[in-house]
Amino acid sequence: MAGFNKVVNTYDEALAGLTDGMTIIAGGFGLCGIPEGLIAQIKKMGTKQLTIASNNCGVDGFGLGILLEDRQIKKMISSYVGENELFERQLLSGELEVELTPQGTLAEKIRAGGAGIPAFYTATGYGTPVGEGKEVRVFNGRSYILEESITGDFALVKGWKADTYGNVIYRHTAMNFNPMAATAGKITVVEVEEIVQPGELDMDHIHTPGIYVDRVILGSFEKRIERRTVSQ
Amino acid sequence: MSLSREQIAQRVARELKDGYYVNLGIGIPTLVANYIPPGIEVMLQSENGLLGMGPFPTADKIDADMINAGKQTVTAIKGASIFSSAESFAMIRGGHVHFTVLGAFEVDVEGNIASWMIPGKLVKGMGGAMDLVAGAHNIIVTMTHASKDGESKLLTRCSLPLTGAGCIKKVVTDLAYVEIREGKFWLLERAPGVSVDTIVKLTAGPIVVPEVVPEMCF
Numbered sequence: 001m002a003g004f005n006k007v008v009n010t011y012d013e014a015l016a017g018l019t020d021g022m023t024i025i026a027g028g029f030g031l032c033g034i035p036e037g038l039i040a041q042i043k044k045m046g047t048k049q050l051t052i053a054s055n056n057c058g059v060d061g062f063g064l065g066i067l068l069e070d071r072q073i074k075k076m077i078s079s080y081v082g083e084n085e086l087f088e089r090q091l092l093s094g095e096l097e098v099e100l101t102p103q104g105t106l107a108e109k110i111r112a113g114g115a116g117i118p119a120f121y122t123a124t125g126y127g128t129p130v131g132e133g134k135e136v137r138v139f140n141g142r143s144y145i146l147e148e149s150i151t152g153d154f155a156l157v158k159g160w161k162a163d164t165y166g167n168v169i170y171r172h173t174a175m176n177f178n179p180m181a182a183t184a185g186k187i188t189v190v191e192v193e194e195i196v197q198p199g200e201l202d203m204d205h206i207h208t209p210g211i212y213v214d215r216v217i218l219g220s221f222e223k224r225i226e227r228r229t230v231s232q
Numbered sequence: 233m234s235l236s237r238e239q240i241a242q243r244v245a246r247e248l249k250d251g252y253y254v255n256l257g258i259g260i261p262t263l264v265a266n267y268i269p270p271g272i273e274v275m276l277q278s279e280n281g282l283l284g285m286g287p288f289p290t291a292d293k294i295d296a297d298m299i300n301a302g303k304q305t306v307t308a309i310k311g312a313s314i315f316s317s318a319e320s321f322a323m324i325r326g327g328h329v330h331f332t333v334l335g336a337f338e339v340d341v342e343g344n345i346a347s348w349m350i351p352g353k354l355v356k357g358m359g360g361a362m363d364l365v366a367g368a369h370n371i372i373v374t375m376t377h378a379s380k381d382g383e384s385k386l387l388t389r390c391s392l393p394l395t396g397a398g399c400i401k402k403v404v405t406d407l408a409y410v411e412i413r414e415g416k417f418w419l420l421e422r423a424p425g426v427s428v429d430t431i432v433k434l435t436a437g438p439i440v441v442p443e444v445v446p447e448m449c450f
Contacts (some may be wrong), residue, residue, distance in 0.1 A: 029280045029317070030303040032296065055317070082356025092354070100355065103279065104321030104363030111318040123366040124325060127397025129349070130362060172297035172314055173281050179316040207316075223296035229304035231288040 006166040006216045007195060011041040014189050014217045018047055018154055021074075025110055025152035026054040026064065027181040030083075030226045033174030034063050035158040035191040037219040043067055053077040053150050055106060055177055060084045062224050071095060077150065079103035083226070102130060105147055107180055112149035114183025114212070119148045155185025158221075159192040159208070163199070166190065166213030167206045175207065182208045191219040234406040235423045239450055240374050242267045243404050243421075244333055247372060248274050255279065255324065255364060257334035258302045260374045264333055275309075277329055279360040281320045284312025301360065324360070325367040332368035334361060336375045336400075338390045341415050341437040343400045345373060346392035358395060365396030377405035377434050384436035386410065386417055407431050409448070416440050421448050 008014050015038060018024075024042075028034035039058075042050070043066050050073050057076050058065030067073050068086045075097040081087055090096035101109070102124045112120050121144035125131045135146040157178045160171035168190055170178055182188050190208075195218050235243065241263035248254065248264075250272035256262050268274055276285040278300040285300060286307035293307065300306045308314075323329055336347040345365055348358040365371060378384050386403070403410045408431045409421035417439040422431055424447050432439055 030299065032280075032299045032303070078357060080357035080359040082354065088354055100357045102358050102362035103317065103360035104325055104367075107317035107321050108325075122325065124363045126366070127344070128362060128394040130358070172295065172308075173278075173299050174297040175314060175316055176280050177317045180318050225294070225296050225305060226299070226303040227305065228294065229288045229306070230291045230294065232290070 004165045004210065006210065006213055007164050008215045008217050011037060011217065014038060014191070014215050015041050015045065015154070017187060018042065018045065020047055021049040022047070022153040023051040023053070025150065025155045025181045025184050026052055027157045027176065027178030028063070029055050029173065029176035031058065031063050031224050033158045033170070033176050033178055034058070035156045035219070036221050037217070038156045038189060038191050039064060039066065042072065043070070046070065046072070048072050049074045051075040051077070053106070053110065053152065055079050055103060057081050057084065057087050059226065060086055068096070075099065077101055077106065079106050100130070107177060109147060109150045110177065110180040110184045113151040114180060117149055119146050121146055150184065152185045153187065155181045155188040157182045157188060157190040157208070159190045161194045161196055161201060162190055162192045162213070162216045163196050163201050164216070165198050166210030166216055167201055168192065168208040168213065169201060169205060170207050179208050182212045187214045188212055189215045189217065191217050193219070193221060233423065233425045235448070238263060240404050240406060242450060243409060243448055244372050244374060245269060247402070248272065248331065252330040253277055253283070253328065254331045255329050255368070257361070259335050261333035261335060262302070277320070277323065278306070279320050279324060279364070281315050281317055282308060282312060283315070284309045286312070321360070321363050324363050327367055327369060329368055330370060332364050332371045333374060334364060334371070336373045336395070337392055338385050338387055339373055339375070339400050339403055339412070340387045340390045341412060341417060342389070343398045343412050344390045345395045345400045346390040347395045349393045351393070361395050365399045371400055371402070373400055373403045375403065375405055377407040377431070382434065384434050386435045386437055388437040407434065418442070419445055421446055423448060424450070
C-alpha cells in the first residue's frame with residue numbers, strides 16, 4: 001500500500017505514461033526554477049509532437065531548449081521565447097508553432113485551469129493582436145476579452161523541498177509559475193532538491209498542498225544562470 | 233541637447249512618490265531605480281514574483297534562485313516578499329502597483345502604445361508588458377522622440393501592432409515631457425537647449441504648445 005507516499009525513485013517512473021502528442025505545463029521563468037531532470041528525461045524518451053505551456057523555452061543546449069534539438073516540440077505557449085537560435089530557426093521554417101500569450105494571462109490560464117474555471121475575462125490584450133477573434137464583453141464601461149484556461153496531460157514542477165505526501169515549498173523567485181503548474185496537470189510530477197518526512201515542513205508554510213501532486217522525485221540541479229549581473 | 237538615457241531616467245524619477253509600489257521595465261526604465269529622490273521610500277516589484285527588489289548582488293552573494301524579470305541576478309531588500317506569477321499579476325492586473333515605467337516603439341494621441349512587435353521581424357513576445365499597461369493607472373513611457381532617420385514616434389495613430397489601447401497618459405522622450413489628453417499631445421517640458429520648434433517638427437500627432445514650456449533642469 002503506497003497510501004499518500006508520492007515518491008518515485010527513477011525518472012522512468014516519474015514520466016511513465018507520457019506519450020507523443022501530449023500537452024505539458026512546465027514551471028520556470030527563464031532558467032530559474034525549471035525541472036531540469038524531468039526535461040532531460042523527455043529528451044531521453046524521445047517523446048514527440050509535444051505542446052508545452054511554459055513562460056519561456058530555455059536556451060540553446062539547456063532547459064526546454066534541449067527538446068528542440070530532436071524536434072520534440074510541436075507548439076509552445078509562452079510569453080517570451082527569443083533566447084535561442086534553434087527556436088528561431090524552427091519557427092521560421094514552420095516546424096514549430098508558438099502561441100504568444102501575455103505573461104499574466106498565461107499565469108491566470110494555468111491557475112484557472114487547475115481551479116476548474118474554463119475561461120475568464122481580462123483587459124490584458126484588448127485592442128491588440130492577442131485580442132483578435134476573442135469574445136469581448138464590457139464591464140463598468142471597460143472592454144475585456146475572454147481567455148480560455150489551460151490544463152496539461154502532465155505538469156512538470158521544480159520545487160525546493162517536498163515531503164513524501166507531496167506537500168511542496170519553493171525557494172525565492174524559483175517559485176514563479178511552478179505553483180500554478182502544479183495544480184493544472186492530470187499527472188503532476190515535482191522534482192525537488194530535498195525530500196523530507198511528513199511533518200518536517202511547517203504546515204503553515206506549504207506552497208503547494210499534496211493533493212495536487214502525483215509523483216515526487218529527488219533531482220540534482222545545475223541551476224545555470226542566464227544573466228549573471230553583479231555590483232561591486 | 234537631447235537627454236541622455238540617464239537624464240530620461242532622472243526625469244521619470246521625479247514622478248515617484250513616497251510609498252509607491254513601482255514596476256520598472258527593461259532598459260532605460262531600469263535606470264530609474266538609481267534616481268529615487270532622497271527622503272522617500274518606494275518598493276520595486278519584479279513581475280516574476282518579487283516585491284522589494286534590491287540591487288545586483290556582489291559576486292559572493294549570487295543566487296541562481298533570485299532573479300528579476302530581466303533574468304538578471306538580483307537581491308531582495310529586508311522586508312521583501314516572494315510569490316507566484318499568478319499572485320504577481322494579480323497585483324499588476326488588480327491595479328495595486330502604483331507606478332509603471334516601460335519603453336515603446338510608438339505612442340499615439342489616443343494613448344495607444346506599440347512596444348512588442350515589428351511585422352516582418354522575428355517576434356520574441358510581449359512578456360508582461362500587455363498586463364502592465366492594462367493594469368496600471370499611472371504609466372510613464374520612455375522612448376526617443378524620433379528614429380535616427382527623423383521619423384516621429386509620437387503619432388496620430390500607432391502604425392505597429394498595439395501592446396495596449398488607450399492606456400498611456402505620460403511620455404518622457406529624449407526631447408520632451410509630454411502628456412496625452414483630449415486626443416492630443418501636450419508639450420509640458422523640453423530638454424535643455426531644445427527648441428519648441430524642433431519638438432513640434434518631430435511630433436507627427438497634433439500637439440498643444442502652452443505659452444511657456446519650461447526647460448528641464450538637471
